[in-house]
Amino acid sequence: MKRRYKEKRPRLGPMLESRTVPTLPCYHRALVTAGLIEKTVSVPDSFEMFTQVSGQPEVRAARERVRQKQAKRAQVTVPFAVTIAALALLTEEELRSIKLRLLYQSNEGVRAEIR
Numbered sequence: 001m002k003r004r005y006k007e008k009r010p011r012l013g014p015m016l017e018s019r020t021v022p023t024l025p026c027y028h029r030a031l032v033t034a035g036l037i038e039k040t041v042s043v044p045d046s047f048e049m050f051t052q053v054s055g056q057p058e059v060r061a062a063r064e065r066v067r068q069k070q071a072k073r074a075q076v077t078v079p080f081a082v083t084i085a086a087l088a089l090l091t092e093e094e095l096r097s098i099k100l101r102l103l104y105q106s107n108e109g110v111r112a113e114i115r
Contacts (some may be wrong), residue, residue, distance in 0.1 A: 024043070024102055025043060025046075025047070026080055026081075026084060027046065027047060027080055027084070028041070028043060028046040028047075028050075029049040030050075030080075030083075030084040031046055031049060031050060031053065031087075032088055033087075034087045034088075034090075034095055035042070035094065035095060035099070036049065036053060036098065036102070037049055043061070050083070052105075053083075053087070053098060053102070054083050056095045058090060058098060058100050059083065059086050059087065059090070059098070062086035062087075062089045062090055063086040065085060065086070065114055066082050066085045066086050066089065067082060
């Protein structure tokens with residue numbers, strides 16, 4: 001007699017049929033969730049945008065609030081996680097002002113290249 005319960009169990013490890021790990025980096029997904037970039041932006045461009053967003057004063061202040069709440073962890077991804085949590089704390093107005101500021105900065109760069 002065949003054991004059907006083995007067929008119903010989820011497949012684990014190398015037996016997985018489809019990939020469960022997201023293919024895009026966490027900073028790209030966070031910026032898309034915050035509405036600062038579109039899904040179609042390339043990964044290198046999204047990393048550049050993430051570094052620019054990380055330097056904004058609103059994000060720095062929110063990052064300090066998050067760091068006070070979290071215990072200190074020694075991991076490579078902690079700076080990304082703290083900045084992503086800080087983006088989640090920001091209000092819609094703050095996100096809109098960051099987006100406008102970055103758009104203005106990118107337009108200034110384009111104007112400087114034309115001259």
